[in-house]
Amino acid sequence: MNQLDRLRQEIDRCDQIIVSALEERMNAVIKVLNHKRNNWMPIFQPEREKQVIEKVLDQLKHKEFSREIEKIYIEIMRNSRRIQSKQLFPYNIVLIGFMGAGKSSVGEYLSKLLEMEWIDVDQKIEEHQGMKIHEMFDIYGESYFREIETEVVYEIQDRENTIFSCGGGVVLRKENIEALKRNGRLVLLQAEAETIYERLKDDRTRPLLKNQMAVSAIAQRLGERKQRYHDAADFIIDTNDKDIPAVCQEIICELMK
Numbered sequence: 001m002n003q004l005d006r007l008r009q010e011i012d013r014c015d016q017i018i019v020s021a022l023e024e025r026m027n028a029v030i031k032v033l034n035h036k037r038n039n040w041m042p043i044f045q046p047e048r049e050k051q052v053i054e055k056v057l058d059q060l061k062h063k064e065f066s067r068e069i070e071k072i073y074i075e076i077m078r079n080s081r082r083i084q085s086k087q088l089f090p091y092n093i094v095l096i097g098f099m100g101a102g103k104s105s106v107g108e109y110l111s112k113l114l115e116m117e118w119i120d121v122d123q124k125i126e127e128h129q130g131m132k133i134h135e136m137f138d139i140y141g142e143s144y145f146r147e148i149e150t151e152v153v154y155e156i157q158d159r160e161n162t163i164f165s166c167g168g169g170v171v172l173r174k175e176n177i178e179a180l181k182r183n184g185r186l187v188l189l190q191a192e193a194e195t196i197y198e199r200l201k202d203d204r205t206r207p208l209l210k211n212q213m214a215v216s217a218i219a220q221r222l223g224e225r226k227q228r229y230h231d232a233a234d235f236i237i238d239t240n241d242k243d244i245p246a247v248c249q250e251i252i253c254e255l256m257k
């Protein structure tokens, strides 16, 4: 055996140790998850993740690799979140609600917290068509947009363990809701017309509120859709006066009930 082969054997031995340690670690993560679940404890605790990384870095004999090891551990933590959310949510989490209810911001934050994939349906429609939603409304009209919206909903319905942020009008078609329910839990993010106005008043990208950015116009459209939102939802989260992390924690609690 030449010297290179001997050195490679050393690496192979390290890999055996790493792989079996990782396997053991992942099994331990599932045990912790089950314990927390049985005792109604919060599952995702970012402060605990920080402590784990600090503890690992403290153990290093040679600080020269600390940056690299930290990066690996950040990935290990992500992986743990993914393992846990796969066990907890073996379905899609579908966010519905009026414009400005926070579907996109909550979806993005939740996807990082749970390390789940995230699809913003409006963004997907824009990619599909190679144009912005407001351009689509201007050039082809709302009914064309609704056709494409349904096509995209059908395309994504079979996914698993994914978060969808839907457009506010997705509830207007029964077939959209049927498709989304097939493999998903529907979460209605709710906000008062005043809250929505405050969140959107400087936003020029919402075609349905173009030239109508007023609390009364929002309240009227919200009233027209309210029943559909409630009929479609598996549960409702009030987002008035709440920040995004608080909304996400409430969603997780409700899903785990």
Ligand code: S3P
Binding pocket: 097, 098, 099, 100, 103, 104, 122, 133, 166, 167, 168, 169, 170, 206, 207, 208
């Ligand atoms: C719509 C809401 C928009 C977008 C389109 C139509 C609606 O999505 O899908 O402008 O009918 O409420 P957001 O709710 O994300 O703004």
